[in-house]
Amino acid sequence: MINNIMDLIEILKNYTKNEIPIYSEEVFKELRNMFPNEEDMVVYRGINFDTKEDYDSFLDYLKENNGYISSNCAGFSPDYKTAYDFSTTTKTYFPTLEVMLSSSRRRLLREKISGYRGIILKSNVKKGEVIDVRESGVGVESEVLFAPNKLIECEIEIIKPFRELVEEQDFCVNEYIKNTEYFNDDLAQYIFENKSSSINEEVKDILVERKINEFNNHRDYKISEIEDEKIILNEENLIAFTRKTYNFGKEAETVLFFLAPNFYVLDKLDLLDEKQKEKIKPLVENIIMDVLDIHIKYRDKYKINYEGVNNLTAYISEETRELYTRAIGYGKRQSYEDINERLRFIMNSGKFKGNKSAEIQSEIEKLTDLFNDFSKSLPKDDKIIKQEKIEKENKKRKELGLKWQIKKKLKIL
Secondary structure (H helix, E strand, O other): OOOOHHHHHHHHHHHHHHOOOOOOHHHHHHHHHHOEOOOOEEEEEEEEEOOHHHHHHHHHHHHHHOOEOOOOOOEEEOOHHHHHHHHHOOOOOOOOHHHHHHHHHHHHHOOOOOOOEEEEEEEEEOOOOOEEHHHOOOOOOOOEEOOOOOOEOOEEEEEOOHHHHOOOOOOOHHHHHHHOOOOOOHHHHHHHHHOHHHOOHHHHHHHHHHHHHHHHHOHHHHHHOOOHHHEEEEEOOEEEEEEEEOOOOOOOEEEEEEEOOOOHHHHHOOOOOHHHHHHHHHHHHHHHHHHHHHHHHHOOOOEEOOHHHHHHHHHOOHHHHHHHHHHHHHHHHHHHHHHHHHHHHHHHOOOOOOHHHHHHHHHHHHHHHHHHHHHHHOOOOHHHHHHHHHHHHHHHHHHHHHHHHHHHHHHHO
16 A cells, blocks of 8 residues: 555656556555545547557457456546547657657648547546546646556547548538638638549639628727727728837837738639639729728838738739739839848948948848848739649648658658
8 A cells, every 4th residue: 555645646647747557456546535536427538540450459359348448547538629639649748750740741631630540438437436637736638547457338439530521422522611601610621622623613602702701701800909090991801000010129110011801812722713813803903902002102101011912913914913013012122222232332342350240240131131021022923823832732742752751661660
């Protein structure tokens, strides 16, 4: 018997913090006497399987034993979401390279599950039957512990990956997107990333309308975050406002920003065809002309950040895009030429010591900031967007291929 309470707490702490299993039934009983569950409850355990073989083997094990048995204290959670998270990816405080690669692949593909499949075990617990780790003060998650070697009767819920769900006979990609209210729904994001070619024209039209409605329906919320005197323009489909920005080591400056419907998000996912682009062109033309009006009125008063509208320039006429380029590019080009002249003067002076060296470094930093700022203001067209899509896809394939090769080598080793 372990009489020292601190030793018992340390054992439990090593389990929760360092993942050291508890095999002793004696220790379990002592800890349960200290931290028993005070009521009947339903608890869950999530398990993720990297391969079909591991998954099938576990189901066979449950069937043979008529339940779940662990040689050490088995952790379950009263919180379903915690168990769900464990079923979708391997959770550990000491992740291996293989675990990290699997999680990275999952994020790249917008998949909800790492590996093959997940399982959630559901069990009913009587009052005083388990250790309630939540009461100990050393818990990390909402967790209870069953006795070692105890047969735990449980129901099984299978958690399938998105790639499997979208291939089921009764699943319709277009119906799902039509009936999904939120663009950022996890399964919708998977479909956009991996099944955009299956989305029909009707649904693409719906997504365009949703982007417009999404912007205007959230107008009050967007406006509520901006002080009234800072709002330059508040019209349908466009908001212009000023805000102070702070950069480390520099004085705060007032910057003018734009907010507008983000059609570029759809285009990057191949959800805008020529038909949709023609449909939004009049709306976008009006937005860009309003932006140019604001540019003319305020270019000498504020620094202007065009990121909120710059992507829209892919959906306007060539004439309007040329006008936008001339108007917005002029001031930035002039600033670039001024700094470049100054930099050449300093470097040609041949004085690279002391203050001159520091001055050169300062001018280089200014020039770098200007390049970054200028590149964000350059208008986009179909060629640029197509190139960005190709670069994104190539990067994705490269990362997935690299991860697959590393994982394969790890298995060989």
